[in-house]
Amino acid sequence: MTLQKTRQLTQEDVPVGQPLPFPLADSGGRLLLPAGAVVPDAEDVRLLFHHGPVLALDEGEGVEVAAPAASGEAKPRLASSGLSVGTVLQVQEKSAPLRGLLPCRLIGYIEGEALFVTQPADGKRTLRPEIRDILLLRGFSGRAVVTMMCSVVSVGQFPAPYLVLSAPIKMQKMPLRRAKRVQVRIGARLRPDGQAASAADRVAVIRDICLNGALVQSASAAFQPGDRLALDFSAYVDGQLESFSLTGRVASGSPALGAPASAFPSFGMEFSLSKEQTAQLSHLIIDRLDE
Template sequence: MPKTPLQPIKRTDIKIGSPLPYAVFDVHGRLLLRAGEVIETERQLSTLHEPGLYLASGELTRVSRPFSTTHETPVDASEVATDGSARESRRLSELKLTPGKTLYVDFLSTTNRPRVALRLAGFLEGSGVLISALNAEGNVVPFRDNELLFVRVLTASGVATFEAKVLKVHFTPFPYVVTSYPEAAIFHVMRQHERVDTQIICSIANLSRPVKDEPRPQAAVLKNLSASGCQIEAPPELADSGDRLRLGFKLVAAGEEHVLSLTGDVRGIKTYGEVGKRRFGLQFCELGIGERLVVEHFIFHALIGD
């Protein structure tokens, strides 16, 4: 346990893919990561940060902060994370956001307030951003002047994040807040086949094996998912390479539960340590527009930690 007092680390103080400039502790002072270790993915950061991360007081003054804030120099314009996904620094105007776009807002000034989904009212380049203070239920979300916000927004090609400070709260003609205009947004470019880890119960039927009646489904676990395919964990006798499978499972997207029935071809089979289980890699047959939208919406929200 460190001899000096601990202070909380903001999520935005940690730069994915770069060596930590200081040791990181949990709330009880137990060492989690040594200086120089690397958090490689957004999911790792979310898992670690959920119960709280801390550093020894004074460490932030000894080293430069890994992430820029609204009033500091933006990060380099081109970075590549260790998972192969590109991260870029872009101007907010380059994101081509339109009024009504959903923004996912975290309150950096306190850990007691949950993330809220609000609508973009508009922005004036170089001056400020206007955000509606009404949530999806029509209730007013309270804001305080000078409160620091961390904002995520989904676009057609990726996820953008930026920090902004509340400049003014207004209630007429409708409740909205004016925030500072970010010098830059960090843009996570979605890979063509972005994949997220899952643990979803599903049913599988092998369509390639001759049967008299409808193929009998088996229970399996969906281990990861992308818009082009997935990996499932199932009994070894389920399929051979090249077999076509029908996969049924449920996904929650846009606040609603969707039941999907997709077909895919087995492109790879891996044997794992657990007795009686194998991992089957599936490439989906062409998805319908509705099915693709549901899958991509689920993946987007998984990536932003929703």
């Protein structure tokens, strides 16, 4: 994912206590904080600049989206993917990659012939594709993120809206070890678990992340092992801006074991993820493996 037209900022360019008028990115163009996020304190601004330059992104430019790689199998078999009936899938129209992912559920399949999924929808939008439209589907098998391409065969309404899709045209499996940890620089909002998000939530920077947890750096007071926290952030995955809200407990105090000394305290966080959150975070980690 690449966003064009960036300019380097100084700390004075970042408003404190007001919604950001533009997204912030690191020196490689990766999103730090989205437009509209509030940086509540000058120390939070210092934290954002602590690990290198901060850029302003022009959202008017397009996003480059990489097409999913084709599987080496001539005829992909769904049974070999590890996806089971009941798995939540994320669906995207191939013709509209920036329109956003919608969830659905795999409700059945006939190997080599058809897949049956609930109509993709969330609280704001429902996907109503036409016959022969191409859809990209993504799911987590428990061991790998599976991406596949199917065409729409028909649309049913009884007993509830559903889609009949062709057998996968292409399929890709990306194995992911649960403890695979990647280095990142992602701006996040930090709050006690169970407390509603607010503009006063302190900014944090995620320094590395895996399915088990993350190393988090904060300008606020140190947290103690066992504290329950919520970590909210946004990141581009396959060219699409996705929102993450992950909860867990502080696994190590500040500084985290093995972390170098820093002007800002850091701590380890151990996640408690649902299956859907695991699938979403898996795809982000795969996307960042080459950083």
